[in-house]
Amino acid sequence: GIQVEQSPPDLILQEGANSTLRCNFSDSVNNLQWFHQNPWGQLINLFYIPSGTKQNGRLSATTVATERYSLLYISSSQTTDSGVYFCAVAGTGFQKLVFGTGTRLLVSP
Amino acid sequence: GAVVSQHPSWVICKSGTSVKIECRSLDFQATTMFWYRQFPKQSLMLMATSNEGSKATYEQGVEKDKFLINHASLTLSTLTVTSAHPEDSSFYICSASRGDIYNEQFFGPGTRLTVL
Numbered sequence: 001g002i003q004v005e006q007s008p009p010d011l012i013l014q015e016g017a018n019s020t021l022r023c024n025f026s027d028s029v030n031n032l033q034w035f036h037q038n039p040w041g042q043l044i045n046l047f048y049i050p051s052g053t054k055q056n057g058r059l060s061a062t063t064v065a066t067e068r069y070s071l072l073y074i075s076s077s078q079t080t081d082s083g084v085y086f087c088a089v090a091g092t093g094f095q096k097l098v099f100g101t102g103t104r105l106l107v108s109p
Numbered sequence: 110g111a112v113v114s115q116h117p118s119w120v121i122c123k124s125g126t127s128v129k130i131e132c133r134s135l136d137f138q139a140t141t142m143f144w145y146r147q148f149p150k151q152s153l154m155l156m157a158t159s160n161e162g163s164k165a166t167y168e169q170g171v172e173k174d175k176f177l178i179n180h181a182s183l184t185l186s187t188l189t190v191t192s193a194h195p196e197d198s199s200f201y202i203c204s205a206s207r208g209d210i211y212n213e214q215f216f217g218p219g220t221r222l223t224v225l
Contacts, residue, residue, distance in 0.1 A: 031212045041147075041200055043216040045111075086152065088214075095141060095212055097204075099152045 002027045002091040006100035013077050013107050021072040021103045023087030031090035031097065032063055034072050038083050046072070046085075077107045110136050113205050115217035122193055123225055130188045130220045132203030138183040140208030144176075147200040147219075159186050193224040 003026040013019055025032070034046040047054050047061040049070065054061055058077075063070040074081055084104050088097040112135040122128050132142060141160050145153040159165040159180035167173050175197075177189040186205075190197055200221050204214040 031214075033213065035216070041202070041219040041221070043153075043202065043219075045213070045215060048211060048213040088153075090212060095206065096143065096155055096158055097214055098155075101152050 002029070002089060002098050004087060004089055004098050004100035006085075006087055006103050008103060009101065010104045011106070013105070015077060015079060015107055015109050017077050017107075018073070018075045019077060019105070021074070021085055021087075021105075023070040023072070023089075023100055025068050025070075025087075025089045027068070028092045029065065029089045030092050030094075031088075032070055033088050033097065034061055034070070035086045035088065036081075036083050037086060037102075043086070074105075077105075079107050079109055081105060082107045111207070111213075111215040112136050113139075113203065113215050113217040115203055115220050117220060118218065119221040119223075121223045121225065124194050125192055128190045128193055128222060130190075130201055130203075130222075132186045132188070132205070132217050134184045134205040134215075137205075137207050139186075139205035140183065141206045142180055142186040143204045143206075143214065144178060144186075144188050145202045145204065147202060149200075153202060156188075190222065193222070195224045198222055198224045 005024045032050045035043045051065040060073045084102045087100045116131045144156045157165045157167045165178035180186040202219040204216045
C-alpha cells in the first residue's frame with residue numbers, strides 16, 4: 001500500500017517564527033489532506049490539496065503531485081498552533097486515507 | 110458546513126460489557142463513513158470503511174466480531190465494541206465523506222474509551 005512519511009517528527013518554535021512541514025508519499029494520489037489535531041484530539045481540516053497551492057490566513061500548502069510531496073507552511077506562529085499536524089493521502093482509485101506519523105509542534109511564548 | 114459529531118465523547122466501562130459509539134453527519138449526507146483508532150502519541154489507523162446499507166469493509170487484523178459497524182442511514186454510523194477488554198481502551202474517531210468527486214473526509218471529535 002501507499003506509504004506516507006512526515007518530517008520533522010518534532011518541532012519547537014518561538015512565537016512569531018515560520019516553519020515548513022513536509023509530507024512525502026510513495027504513489028499517485030487522488031486525495032491529500034492536512035490536519036491539525038488539537039490537545040482534545042479533534043482533527044481540524046486545514047487543507048484538501050491533492051495538487052497545487054492554497055492559502056488560508058497564516059497557513060499555506062503546496063502539493064507537487066508529480067514529485068510526490070506536499071509542504072505545509074506556518075507563518076508567524078502562535079501558541080495556539082501547537083499540536084500535531086498530520087498529512088493523509090488516498091491512493092488513486094481508493095477512498096481510504098493513509099495517515100503519516102505526524103509532526104508534533106510546540107510553539108513557546 | 111461538513112460537521113460530524115460523535116457520541117459519547119468519553120466512556121468508561123467494565124471488562125466484558127459492550128459499548129456503542131455513534132457518528133453522525135449533521136449537515137450533509139455521508140455515503141461513506143470511516144472508523145479509526147488512535148493510541149497515545151501515535152497516528153490514526155483505519156479500522157473499517159462503511160457504506161450506507163451495506164456491510165462494512167474491515168482492514169486486515171481488525172476483528173469483525175469484536176468491532177461491529179452499522180451504517181443504517183446516510184447520516185448515522187455506529188461502532189459497537191463487543192465484550193470489551195482493557196486492551197480495547199483507545200481513542201476512536203469517525204469520519205465521513207460526501208461521496209463527491211473530491212472524497213474529502215471530515216472528522217468527528219472522537220470518543221475516548223476506557224475499559225476497566
